[in-house]
Amino acid sequence: MLPVEEALEIVLAHAPRLAAEAVELKDAPGRVLAEDVRADADMPPFDRSAMDGYAVRAADVAGAPLVLPVAGQIRAGQYPDRPLPPHAAVQVMTGAPVPAGATAVVPVEHTRAVDGGARVEILGPAVTGAHIARRGCEVSAGDVVLEAGRSIDPAAVAVLAAVGKARPAVGRRPTVSVLVTGDELVDVWEAPGRGRIRNSNGYAVMAQAAAAGAVVRSLGVAPDQRDRIAEAVREGFASDVLVISGGVSAGAFDLVEEVLARFDVGLLFTKVAIKPGAPLVFGRRGDKLVFGLPGNPVSAQVTFDVFVRAALLRMQGARVVSRPVVEVLLQDALANRSGRANYLPVRIRVQDGRLVAGRVRTAGSADVVAHAAANGLVVLDAARIQAEAGEKARALLLGNFLDRDGLA
Numbered sequence: 001m002l003p004v005e006e007a008l009e010i011v012l013a014h015a016p017r018l019a020a021e022a023v024e025l026k027d028a029p030g031r032v033l034a035e036d037v038r039a040d041a042d043m044p045p046f047d048r049s050a051m052d053g054y055a056v057r058a059a060d061v062a063g064a065p066l067v068l069p070v071a072g073q074i075r076a077g078q079y080p081d082r083p084l085p086p087h088a089a090v091q092v093m094t095g096a097p098v099p100a101g102a103t104a105v106v107p108v109e110h111t112r113a114v115d116g117g118a119r120v121e122i123l124g125p126a127v128t129g130a131h132i133a134r135r136g137c138e139v140s141a142g143d144v145v146l147e148a149g150r151s152i153d154p155a156a157v158a159v160l161a162a163v164g165k166a167r168p169a170v171g172r173r174p175t176v177s178v179l180v181t182g183d184e185l186v187d188v189w190e191a192p193g194r195g196r197i198r199n200s201n202g203y204a205v206m207a208q209a210a211a212a213g214a215v216v217r218s219l220g221v222a223p224d225q226r227d228r229i230a231e232a233v234r235e236g237f238a239s240d241v242l243v244i245s246g247g248v249s250a251g252a253f254d255l256v257e258e259v260l261a262r263f264d265v266g267l268l269f270t271k272v273a274i275k276p277g278a279p280l281v282f283g284r285r286g287d288k289l290v291f292g293l294p295g296n297p298v299s300a301q302v303t304f305d306v307f308v309r310a311a312l313l314r315m316q317g318a319r320v321v322s323r324p325v326v327e328v329l330l331q332d333a334l335a336n337r338s339g340r341a342n343y344l345p346v347r348i349r350v351q352d353g354r355l356v357a358g359r360v361r362t363a364g365s366a367d368v369v370a371h372a373a374a375n376g377l378v379v380l381d382a383a384r385i386q387a388e389a390g391e392k393a394r395a396l397l398l399g400n401f402l403d404r405d406g407l408a
Contacts, residue, residue: 001273003382004341007282008307010268012321015311016287018172018240025160028152030213031170032316037146039163042136046079046097051131054089054111054120055102058128067114067121074099089120098132105131149319171316176209177236178202179219181229181246181256182295187221200368201245201300205293208304209243211399212312229259237263237288240315243308246295249279256292257281265290273340273382276365277303296365302343302377305398324397328357328378334387336380345374348395357395375401 002010020034049055056068071088074080076095083100084090090099098105104126112121139145145159152160152170160168180202186192187199199221209216217239219232224247236242247256248270257270260283267283274280276299281292291308293300310321328348336342346357357378362370376395380387387393 001271001278001340002269004272004274004306007269007272007274007280008310008322011282011307011311012314014268014282014284015289015314016240017317018174018315020169020317021172022167022169025157025166025168028160028168028170029154029157031152031168031173032213032313032318033146033148033150033152033156034169034171034317036144036148037160037163037165037168039139039141039143039145041141041163043138043162044133044135046135047102048133048135049074049092049094049096049098049105049131050133051105051107052094053092053105053107053131054122055084055092055098055105055132056089056122056126057084057086057101058104058126058130060087061104061106061122062125064122064125067119069119070117089122091117091120102132103128107131147319149317151318151320171318174214174241174312174315175239176206176214176216176241176243176312177219177239178206178209178216179229179232179236179242179244180205180221181224181244182221183224185221200297201293201295204297204301204368205243205245205304208301208309209241209312212309213316214241214312224255226255226259229255230262233259233263237285239288241289241291241308241312243291243293243304244281245293245300248281248292248294254279260290260292272303272307274303274306275336275338275340275342278340280307282307294365297368298362298365298371301368301371305396306343322396323399325379325394326355326376326397327392328355328376328395330378330387330389330391330393331356332359333389334359334378334380334393336382336385336387338382340382342380342382343377343396344380345371346376346378346395347374348376348397348401355395357393372400374398375403 068089071085073091074096075093080099084102185199206216222228222232247254265283265285272280277294283290313321345360348357360374378393378395
């Protein structure tokens with residue numbers, strides 16, 4: 001069995017970088033930038049007032065309190081047509097340009113209007129530079145403001161808008177076909193008969209792929225029959241990535257590897273030292289990636305998170321492809337006698353300024369309810385067979401971390 005780290009390196013080395021495409025800014029959230037974005041102008045583009053108040057020369061008000069004539073008013077969106085006269089003040093609004101010669105802005109709450117606003121009393125001295133954002137103090141024209149490989153979040157959208165990037169270049173979204181195999185499966189709207197279960201894997205894996213930015217289609221459920229699996233697999237090669245759940249272990253009806261061989265899929269590994277999910281197939285057919293995930297639902301979700309999600313993000317050009325890893329303090333003892341890296345479901349929360357992890361009781365790799373209750377996975381390496389309460393351990397934060405008491 002390959003160690004997890006080695007298997008992940010193989011996956012990422014074979015994940016092809018997809019071409020870039022331009023999208024409307026409103027459609028950019030969640031996409032991955034395919035280019036460095038540079039400022040098209042200084043930011044701010046002029047000396048800007050950070051407060052409603054009065055632009056003054058700090059030297060003129062060193063002896064405050066004192067009264068100055070008001071030489072004009074500048075609103076946001078206006079540009080001053082003359083410099084600040086000596087020993088005078090100009091009323092400015094937040095975001096408005098300050099006139100040339102001004103060295104400070106006195107907030108309005110530190111002033112008092114005199115003679116109906118024709119003059120203003122400055123109630124105290126001002127420090128040079130106070131409440132003025134100088135031109136280019138944020139970035140200069142030509143500076144890189146966002147780097148390629150960053151996922152576009154609302155904050156990045158604000159930057160793109162500020163520099164006039166109406167159609168940013170982003171990585172193309174990979175297409176993913178999802179096939180589930182198994183005679184025992186019925187669809188979600190059916191009542192399972194004796195010995196049958198509902199198809200949770202197909203829907204969970206499609207949801208995971210979509211969350212990773214992919215365009216997803218379902219190939220449905222194929223029974224454990226070579227020709228039926230082969231028919232679906234052939235259709236799946238129309239996508240960038242084919243993900244198959246089930247049929248990859250060593251049982252008499254685990255037929256996926258045999259079917260993939262029909263299509264000359266080059267298998268790069270077939271087992272990984274991970275729990276849950278040791279039977280894990282990865283290969284290529286030309287520029288198409290193929291993943292064979294275990295049939296147990298939690299095994300499929302965990303191996304997707306560790307391997308398939310990383311590949312989909314790398315194909316879009318993302319620099320960060322793995323889930324966040326944090327150090328947690330264990331509240332409960334955890335055991336690992338599998339001889340593999342064990343990914344154990346936990347609930348992580350902040351307690352006394354530290355991240356603490358409590359065990360989620362689970363009935364095993366088919367217990368989707370327990371997996372849904374977890375917001376993290378504690379990782380015990382193969383050599384670590386026991387971790388006691390009070391010890392520290394690494395943990396992956398799952399996508400629902402903030403929704404499941406992560407900051408409670």
